[in-house]
Amino acid sequence: xxxxxxxxxxxxxxxxxxxxxxxxxxxxxxxxxxxxxxxxxxxxxxxxxxxxxxxxxxxxxxxxxxxxxxxxxxxxxxxxxxxxxxxxxxxxxxxxxxxxxxxxxxxxxxxxxxxxxxxxxxxxxxxxxxxxxxxxxxxxxxxxxxxxxxxxxxxxxxxxxxxxxxxxxxxxxxxxxxxxxxxxxxxxxxxxxxxxxxxxxxxxxxxxxxxxxxxxxxxxxxxxxxxxxxxxxxxxxxxxxxxxxxxxxxxxxxxxxxxxxxxxxxxxxxxxxxxxxxxxxxxxxxxxxxxxxxxxxxxxxxxxxxxxxxxxxxxxxxxxxxxxxxxxxxxxxxxxxxxxxxxxxxxxxxxxxxxxxxxxxxxxxxxxxxxxxxxxxxxxxxxxxxxxxxxxxxxxxxxxxxxxxxxxxxxxxx
Amino acid sequence: xxxxxxxxxxxxxxxxxxxxxxxxxxxxxxxxxxxxxxxxxxxxxxxxxxxxxxxxxxxxxxxxxxxxxxxxxxxxxxxxxxxxxxxxxxxxxxxxxxxxx
Numbered sequence: 001x002x003x004x005x006x007x008x009x010x011x012x013x014x015x016x017x018x019x020x021x022x023x024x025x026x027x028x029x030x031x032x033x034x035x036x037x038x039x040x041x042x043x044x045x046x047x048x049x050x051x052x053x054x055x056x057x058x059x060x061x062x063x064x065x066x067x068x069x070x071x072x073x074x075x076x077x078x079x080x081x082x083x084x085x086x087x088x089x090x091x092x093x094x095x096x097x098x099x100x101x102x103x104x105x106x107x108x109x110x111x112x113x114x115x116x117x118x119x120x121x122x123x124x125x126x127x128x129x130x131x132x133x134x135x136x137x138x139x140x141x142x143x144x145x146x147x148x149x150x151x152x153x154x155x156x157x158x159x160x161x162x163x164x165x166x167x168x169x170x171x172x173x174x175x176x177x178x179x180x181x182x183x184x185x186x187x188x189x190x191x192x193x194x195x196x197x198x199x200x201x202x203x204x205x206x207x208x209x210x211x212x213x214x215x216x217x218x219x220x221x222x223x224x225x226x227x228x229x230x231x232x233x234x235x236x237x238x239x240x241x242x243x244x245x246x247x248x249x250x251x252x253x254x255x256x257x258x259x260x261x262x263x264x265x266x267x268x269x270x271x272x273x274x275x276x277x278x279x280x281x282x283x284x285x286x287x288x289x290x291x292x293x294x295x296x297x298x299x300x301x302x303x304x305x306x307x308x309x310x311x312x313x314x315x316x317x318x319x320x321x322x323x324x325x326x327x328x329x330x331x332x333x334x335x336x337x338x339x340x341x342x343x344x345x346x347x348x349x350x351x352x353x354x355x356x357x358x359x360x361x362x363x364x365x366x367x368x369x370x371x372x373x374x375x376x377x378x379x380x381x382x383x384x385x386x387x388x389x390x391x392x393x394x395x396x397x398x399x400x401x402x403x404x405x406x407x408x409x410x411x412x413x414x
Numbered sequence: 415x416x417x418x419x420x421x422x423x424x425x426x427x428x429x430x431x432x433x434x435x436x437x438x439x440x441x442x443x444x445x446x447x448x449x450x451x452x453x454x455x456x457x458x459x460x461x462x463x464x465x466x467x468x469x470x471x472x473x474x475x476x477x478x479x480x481x482x483x484x485x486x487x488x489x490x491x492x493x494x495x496x497x498x499x500x501x502x503x504x505x506x507x508x509x510x511x512x513x514x515x
Binding site: 240299 | 415416427428429432433435436448449452453455456457458459460461462465467485486487488
């Protein structure tokens with residue numbers, strides 16, 4: 001792989017940007033691999049990359065039924081943060097944020113991480129108390145977060161209407177939180193993994209698993225059978241569908257989470273603003289578009305489109321907070337299918353089927369977890385034992401009762 | 415946007431209803447193992463296709479009832495009251511799931 005650098009960009013520019021080589025090899029599937037990763041989104045590609053980089057396992061195939069990053073990786077609102085309540089979640093998501101901070105260098109691909117801070121608002125005295133407790137928990141976990149007064153918030157976000165129907169009583173900010181470019185994360189991991197020898201196959205749907213004596217030995221696909229020593233499912237909203245093909249039931253409900261972007265504006269909002277109670281969050285991309293999201297539609301769904309009632313609720317909340325945005329037009333609105341667990345904590349690690357691993361249950365917050373998710377799953381697959389950071393995220397917690405109820409800290413209620 | 419035919423009030427907008435998850439069938443006996451209880455409490459079929467689920471008409475008659483709905487097209491095929499037998503939907507499943515992709 002030729003590294004991207006100022007000189008390569010300049011050299012190509014002088015030649016009219018003709019004949020850039022493809023960023024990754026989009027290959028035909030082979031017959032057998034040490035590891036098959038099902039799903040070419042951020043988590044699948046990152047898992048393959050860290051298998052090759054950290055564990056020297058390069059005979060790996062990533063099978064993607066559509067195109068790379070075309071599922072939730074390309075549909076999320078690009079927020080990265082680690083302001084979680086419980087120690088297990090905080091340690092995991094903080095590791096992810098650390099990896100994001102060095103990701104552009106590590107992958108030699110600009111993921112455009114912008115640590116502009118994520119501001120969470122409270123609209124009543126009682127909410128403010130809960131938010132102080134949350135902030136304290138985050139600080140005890142060793143992660144930056146600061147409580148802000150309404151005056152400080154007004155200075156930080158001048159367009160915000162502090163004296164609305166739900167007045168702003170205060171908030172807290174994680175300054176290291178922010179946004180990055182989600183397509184670049186998928187492409188960067190695909191390119192870096194491909195350079196290390198990983199096979200990336202697009203348009204290849206896994207239709208079943210070969211299971212012999214309780215152990216998975218391969219997968220069947222629309223492009224033939226592929227033998228595999230180990231298989232990892234990284235398919236977000238379709239985790240239940242794939243798990244069922246391996247004979248497993250999982251504690252997941254799939255729902256549609258919608259997002260939308262406005263027409264582009266001049267720079268006006270340099271912070272991610274989130275209100276858990278009136279149900280909206282918003283940031284402005286480098287192109288000037290406002291990216292707006294809220295909670296998931298309130299019923300099970302595999303339709304990648306959002307319902308109008310929730311769209312209206314999200315936009316009403318946005319205009320409540322930012323009256324100046326009321327005349328904007330929306331350019332696009334879409335939804336991704338998110339896999340929500342009962343405790344809103346992901347499900348990562350081995351499954352009751354031997355040699356079959358799962359990385360799912362990401363719910364509404366999988367994007368920020370991509371680097372650490374890939375790193376810890378690669379370790380788990382290579383050692384056939386959970387990485388210490390995800391030891392508490394296993395499927396067995398639903399039997400032991402050791403749930404990690406992160407609903408409170410997931411930002412927007414589910 | 416869903417329009418849900420409440421068996422007591424007739425067709426109403428989805429905003430009047432609350433979703434109650436998949437309709438579960440049998441509560442395990444008290445002596446069931448942790449694994450059986452875990453399966454009942456947490457695991458779901460979560461099908462891409464037809465599902466039996468509970469809804470409550472919370473801003474109407476406040477009654478719980480069951481809906482048979484397709485999770486890709488969102489089309490509602492049947493509605494039945496608590497205690498009624500499940501309608502036979504086997505003949506619908508394959509074609510509808512195929513159509514929904």
